[in-house]
Amino acid sequence: MNSISNNAIRQILLLITIILIGIVLFIHLKIFIPAFLGAYTLYVLMRKYMFILQGKHKWNKNLAAAILMLLSFLIIMLPILVFANMMTSRIAFAIEHSSELLTSIQDFINKYEQRYGINIITDENIRRLSTIGAETLPKILGATFNTLTTVVMMYFILYFMLVDGRKMESHFYEWVPLKDENILLLRRELNLLVNSNAIGIPLIALLQGLVALVGYIFLGVEEPVFWFVITCIAAMLPVVGAALAYIPLSLVFFAEGNSGKGIIMLIYGFGVVGVVDNVFRFWLQKKLGDVHPMITVFGVIIGVSMFGFIGLIFGPILISLFLLMIKIYVNEFSQRTGSNDIPVK
Structure with a gap:
């Protein structure tokens, strides 16, 4: 009984230690959760092809991982780049014709004000829009930086998932x-x-x-x-x-x-x-x-x-x-x- 009790105590203490360390790691690494989830998603989608390139075609695992990551990056980023290019041209046009654009927007709003008898352009609304714009711009810039960081970390994690995929899955089954x-x-x-x-x-x-x-x-x-x-x-x-x-x-x-x-x-x-x-x-x-x-x-x-x-x-x-x-x-x-x-x- 004493031996069983001692083993139980040691097991509980070890579990508490593991949980506490896990909580500390989670608190400090939680910003990388989206990157890990994205890497896992891509790993599930590319796992079969990685094993085919390694097993059937005898590719070096580093080369196979690099090729698959490059292809996934192009497939994911191509629509984003097309959209960014479209938006860039429109933003440049809007800046170049800002006065005409503001006049068009004002005419657009005036039509609805006259048609429905409401006041949209007021000093209060303009002040609110200015406040919202001032608060939103830093958030957009921060979100853009966070997105770039997430993408970099996602591919960093994905590389090791692909290279050590079999070993990772083996440990999963064991643990x-x-x-x-x-x-x-x-x-x-x-x-x-x-x-x-x-x-x-x-x-x-x-x-x-x-x-x-x-x-x-x-x-x-x-x-x-x-x-x-x-x-x-x-x-x-x-x-x-x-x-x-x-x-x-x-x-x-x-x-x-x-x-x-x-x-x-x-x-x-x-x-x-x-x-x-x-x-x-x-x-x-x-x-x-x-x-x-x-x-x-x-x-x-x-x-x-x-x-x-x-x-x-x-x-x-x-x-x-x-x-x-x-x-x-x-x-x-x-x-x-x-x-x-x-x-x-």
């Missing part, structure tokens, strides 16, 4: 204190969820953008490709989604006196583009990872607030992981549940 079938279940479900969100969300956004592009061309929207890119980016955001693109376009039509086009834009946006999101998003994600629509919606909302943009992927995964761990707990410790109650597909 996780679960039954073998539950470890396999955990890994399989995580991989399915990552693929479902990492592939499904951009794919649905692209589909919405293409559907919206048809409407933009039909209605004669100026620079439809630019608005197509805006729609794709907005479609990945929770709650409002692609409406951030087609509602401003409808307002522009109304301001120009094209009420018919404005109404058609709203009907097409909510009735067609919105349906693409509401139907195909849930169908595709359930098809890829058997993700319930409620998990998708609430997961995106929670994930964005916790992790930023990468939370679009890991928010639903977090909720699904919580439910999965409950199943695994029941399988591990419930006396009325056998070891084969949770099938590994």
